[in-house]
Amino acid sequence: MGKTIAEKILSGHSGRDAHAGDIVVAEIDLAMVQDGTGPLTIQKLQGLGLEKVANPESTVLFIDHAAPSPRKELSNAHKILREFAQKTGVQLSEVGGGICHQILVESFVRPGDVVVGADSHTCTSGALGAFATGMGSTDVAIVIASGKTWFRVPETIKILINGELPYGVYAKDLILHIIGLIGADGATYKALEFTGETIQDMIMSERFTLCNMAVEAGAKTGLINSDEITRAFLKAQGREEDFRIVKSDEDASYERIIEIDASLLEPMVSLPHEVDNVKPVGEVEGTKVDQVFIGSCTNGRIEDLRVAAHILKGNRCYPGTRLLICPASRGVYLQVVKEGLLDTMIAAGAAILNTGCGPCVGVHQGILADGEVCLSTQNRNFKGRMGNPESFIYLCSPATAAASAIEGKITDPREYL
Amino acid sequence: MILRGKAHKFGDDISTDLIAPGRLFHLRTNLPELAKHVLEDADPNFAKKVKPGDLIVAGKNFGLGSSREHAAAIIKLAGVGGVLARSFARIFYRNAINVGLPALICDTSQIDQGDELQVDIEKGKIRNLTKEMVIETKPLPKVMLNILEDGGLIEHFKKHGKFKLD
Numbered sequence: 001m002g003k004t005i006a007e008k009i010l011s012g013h014s015g016r017d018a019h020a021g022d023i024v025v026a027e028i029d030l031a032m033v034q035d036g037t038g039p040l041t042i043q044k045l046q047g048l049g050l051e052k053v054a055n056p057e058s059t060v061l062f063i064d065h066a067a068p069s070p071r072k073e074l075s076n077a078h079k080i081l082r083e084f085a086q087k088t089g090v091q092l093s094e095v096g097g098g099i100c101h102q103i104l105v106e107s108f109v110r111p112g113d114v115v116v117g118a119d120s121h122t123c124t125s126g127a128l129g130a131f132a133t134g135m136g137s138t139d140v141a142i143v144i145a146s147g148k149t150w151f152r153v154p155e156t157i158k159i160l161i162n163g164e165l166p167y168g169v170y171a172k173d174l175i176l177h178i179i180g181l182i183g184a185d186g187a188t189y190k191a192l193e194f195t196g197e198t199i200q201d202m203i204m205s206e207r208f209t210l211c212n213m214a215v216e217a218g219a220k221t222g223l224i225n226s227d228e229i230t231r232a233f234l235k236a237q238g239r240e241e242d243f244r245i246v247k248s249d250e251d252a253s254y255e256r257i258i259e260i261d262a263s264l265l266e267p268m269v270s271l272p273h274e275v276d277n278v279k280p281v282g283e284v285e286g287t288k289v290d291q292v293f294i295g296s297c298t299n300g301r302i303e304d305l306r307v308a309a310h311i312l313k314g315n316r317c318y319p320g321t322r323l324l325i326c327p328a329s330r331g332v333y334l335q336v337v338k339e340g341l342l343d344t345m346i347a348a349g350a351a352i353l354n355t356g357c358g359p360c361v362g363v364h365q366g367i368l369a370d371g372e373v374c375l376s377t378q379n380r381n382f383k384g385r386m387g388n389p390e391s392f393i394y395l396c397s398p399a400t401a402a403a404s405a406i407e408g409k410i411t412d413p414r415e416y417l
Numbered sequence: 418m419i420l421r422g423k424a425h426k427f428g429d430d431i432s433t434d435l436i437a438p439g440r441l442f443h444l445r446t447n448l449p450e451l452a453k454h455v456l457e458d459a460d461p462n463f464a465k466k467v468k469p470g471d472l473i474v475a476g477k478n479f480g481l482g483s484s485r486e487h488a489a490a491i492i493k494l495a496g497v498g499g500v501l502a503r504s505f506a507r508i509f510y511r512n513a514i515n516v517g518l519p520a521l522i523c524d525t526s527q528i529d530q531g532d533e534l535q536v537d538i539e540k541g542k543i544r545n546l547t548k549e550m551v552i553e554t555k556p557l558p559k560v561m562l563n564i565l566e567d568g569g570l571i572e573h574f575k576k577h578g579k580f581k582l583d
Contacts, residue, residue, distance in 0.1 A: 023560055025580055039446050040486060047571050066442060073443035080446075120484040120508055136486035136512035138570045150560055150580045184430060185478040189507050218478065220507060274430060362439030382432040382482055387440045389458040 002249025004156040005223045006191040009131040009246070013114045020155040020253070029113035029130075031143045032060040034100050035067065036361070037118035039080045040137035045145060054147035056089040060108065062100035063093065067356040070364040090144075098329025098355040101125065101297040105208060106331055110234075110242040111226035116143050121297050121379065123214045127207035128233075129226035129246035134215060154191040154220045155255040156248075157182075161198040163263035168414035170307075171206035172299055172377065172397035174198075175213045176268040178260065180278030188218030190255060193248060198262040199224060204233040205303040212298045213379050216275040267413055269375075270395035273383040281400060281412045290372040292317075292405040294398050295326030295353070296360045299377035302327075302335045304398040309341040311402035311416045317349035318408025324366050325350045326358035348406075362387030375404050418538040418566065420498045420519060422470040426530040427459060429476035433509065435459040436480065436488040445487050452494040469496040472536070474528045476502065480509025486516065493518040499536060501525055501543065514561045517569035523554035538565070559583050 003011065007018055014024035033041045038061050045051055053059050061081045069075040078095075085092035093103055100117065101124040109115055111129035115122060118140040125132035135149070143149050159178060165171075179186070192214045199207070207224050214222025225247035234243050267281040294300070294308050305327060317323045325345050327333035333355050336342055345352060353359075359366030360378040368374055368391035376386075381393035396404070399413035406416070435458045437451060444451040456463040473479075473492065479502035480488060489512040492500065499519035503526075513520035519538050528534065532547040541556035557565065563581045567573035573581070 023558065023582055025582070036442060036445060037484060037486065040490075044571055048575060071443050073446060077446050118484055118486075120482065122484075134484045134508050136484055136489070136508060136515060138486060138515040139511060142570060142574055146574075146579075148580075150582065152558070184481060185504055185506070188478065188504060218481065218506060361442065362434075363442040367440070380434075380482060382434040384434045384438045384440065384458045385432075389438070 001253060002251035004191070004252045004254065005129065005193060005225065005246060005248045006131055006154055006156055006221070009112060009114060010151060010153050018153045020153050022153045023150060024153060025148055025150050026114055028116055028143050028147055028149060030058045030108055030115045031140055032062060032100055032104065033118040033137065033140055034062040034065050035078055035081060036065045037137045039077045041118055041141045041144065042080055042084045044138050044141040048145060050145040051088060053088045053090055053144050059090040059144050061085055061090060061092050062103065063095050064099050064356045065361050066363045067095040068354070096330060096355060098332070099297045099300065099357055101212065102300065102328040102332065106237050106329060111230060111244045111246045116140055116149060120215050121212055123219065123221045124208050124212040124297055126214065126222045127204065127211040127224050128230055129224060131221055133221045152189070154189060156191045156193050157187055158193050158195060158254040158257045159260065160257055161194065161196040161260045161262050163198060163261045165198065165262045165265060168399060168417050169265050169267055170397045170399065171202065171209040173265055173268040174262060175210050176270050176278045176395065177265055179213065179217050179276050182217050182258070184216060184274060184276040185218045187214070190219055192217065192219045192222045194222060194224050200227070203303065204229060205301045208301070209298055216379055267397060267400050269400065269410060270381055272381050272392040272394065275381060275395065281410065284394070284410050285412060287410040288373060289321060289375045289404055289409060291322045291324065291366060291368060291374040292401050293324045293359055293366060293374060293376040293378065294401050295328065295358045296378040297328060298379040299398050300326055300328030300332065302332050304377065305332070305336055305341055308398045308402040309344045311399060311413065312348040312406070313344045315348055315406045317405045321405055321408040323348070323350040323405040324353055324359060326353040327355050329355055359386055375401055375410060377401050418519065420472065420536040420538065422472045422498045422534060423468065424472055424474040424528050424530060424532045424534055425463065425467065426528065427473060427475040430478045430481055431459055431475055432482040433480055433485050433488040434482055437485055437491055448487065448490055448494055451487060452491040455491045455495045464495055467495055467497060470498040471496070472498055472534055473500040474525050475500065476525065477504045479505050481506035484508045486512040489513040489518050490516045501536065514565050515570040517565065519565060521554060521557070523552055527552065
């Protein structure tokens with residue numbers, strides 16, 4: 001019997017013939033924590049009496065969630081990470097570097113790797129054909145100490161997507177549609193494999209958006225076969241030698257197959273307070289927005305910001321509507337500057353935030369007032385997510401976000417493209 | 418492992434943002450303080466009314482969202498004896514066991530607020546003492562039961578030096 005990507009990678013890393021449902025102990029290629037989860041990981045390692053790290057070269061600490069620090073408690077948390085890095089020789093990504101998941105795909109993850117991170121959106125890296133999943137601080141502590149963890153090999157749901165995405169419809173709209181279809185727990189404990197013509201033609205940036213949100217359907221990871229598009233992406237990062245072919249077998253066994261015709265999709269919006277509360281933009285058009293956020297590990301890449309800038313060019317944000325734009329990494333930020341997009345954004349009235357998670361986590365930069373509405377390109381709209389349980393978050397693509405910032409209300413972006 | 422306590426009922430999709438809000442991010446290095454706010458955005462009085470050993474009883478997808486282990490840790494710190502839910506988000510599920518908080522998947526539809534429960538974690542048997550009925554469910558996978566019985570993943574690893582799968 002053939003194998004899914006998850007079964008292949010976990011077989012290779014556990015030294016046994018692993019199939020869905022098996023419990024295996026796997027070697028881990030890359031482990032990471034961020035400033036919200038890392039201090040607890042370090043505290044746990046100290047509790048183990050183990051400050052020696054199994055693989056310092058492939059252990060990365062990111063300061064991205066509250067970067068730069070807005071208050072002293074978080075400054076002290078950052079200090080714990082910096083001191084641990086100095087003591088053990090693990091990698092540290094400082095303030096200004098950017099969001100962990102973006103830097104992982106730019107500089108660290110290779111197709112075929114097993115990646116664990118103390119951050120739920122670690123599944124983003126699955127777009128490179130890596131088995132990448134989020135875990136808690138203690139699980140990652142044990143990985144840092146021992147280089148291993150246990151997994152239940154997940155069943156895989158194949159999402160077979162054919163047809164061309166219509167103009168103005170993006171991977172974000174596609175993944176919101178899928179989550180609306182299967183629900184916020186539709187893939188719990190499972191892996192999602194995205195495949196089909198639409199995926200074969202999809203650029204890496206959009207593939208990252210898809211896999212990033214696999215966890216919003218409960219999935220352990222989202223996966224895509226590696227191919228020439230993957231190779232070209234790695235080459236552009238100066239690491240073509242990391243490319244490997246990783247693909248599922250033709251006769252692999254799937255828990256179920258969901259077929260989607262991409263050509264029928266429209267721009268989609270997720271409504272408060274659940275990600276799977278998804279509607280076509282037409283059904284919420286006209287909803288007044290107080291703040292628009294373009295950024296995050298879901299949609300803060302150069303391709304996203306190009307779309308936003310294209311729509312914003314020559315326009316101004318609606319009076320009273322705040323627009324926050326946050327490039328996902330230093331590399332993305334530099335490219336934004338190089339391409340002259342910054343001028344367009346600033347002239348349109350946007351506030352540009354330093355790279356990082358920005359307002360998505362509710363810790364700083366753009367916390368909403370009671371009763372306010374934010375339209376965001378991030379991945380979550382749970383009550384309280386952006387720092388105020390009395391506010392309302394809608395999720396959409398960068399195009400919908402930019403068009404809505406100009407109108408001051410939720411707007412179909414196709415009128416602006 | 419036998420748990421006994423009163424049920425505190427919650428609905429579906431209780432996110433880690435509702436359990437450990439992002440606006441209290443700065444308290445993550447001060448768990449006793451963060452525990453005073455546990456589940457605050459789902460039930461503002463929960464931390465005040467929960468008694469040691471009480472059980473959280475929820476619908477589907479409990480603990481969805483962020484990987485913050487602090488969510489499971491402060492439920493335990495607040496004195497909760499365990500969580501029963503129709504399903505758990507997978508990161509929360511592992512986190513709970515890793516911090517030594519019993520978490521069991523079962524049909525919770527027959528349990529009401531305030532019901533007195535007795536839970537046999539090993540056998541997967543829940544006795545609703547108030548309603549005089551028994552709910553049977555699948556016990557935890559062996560590796561998770563081993564971690565839980567050792568008091569959490571750090572203690573498990575200290576004791577065995579590896580994962581004990583069976």
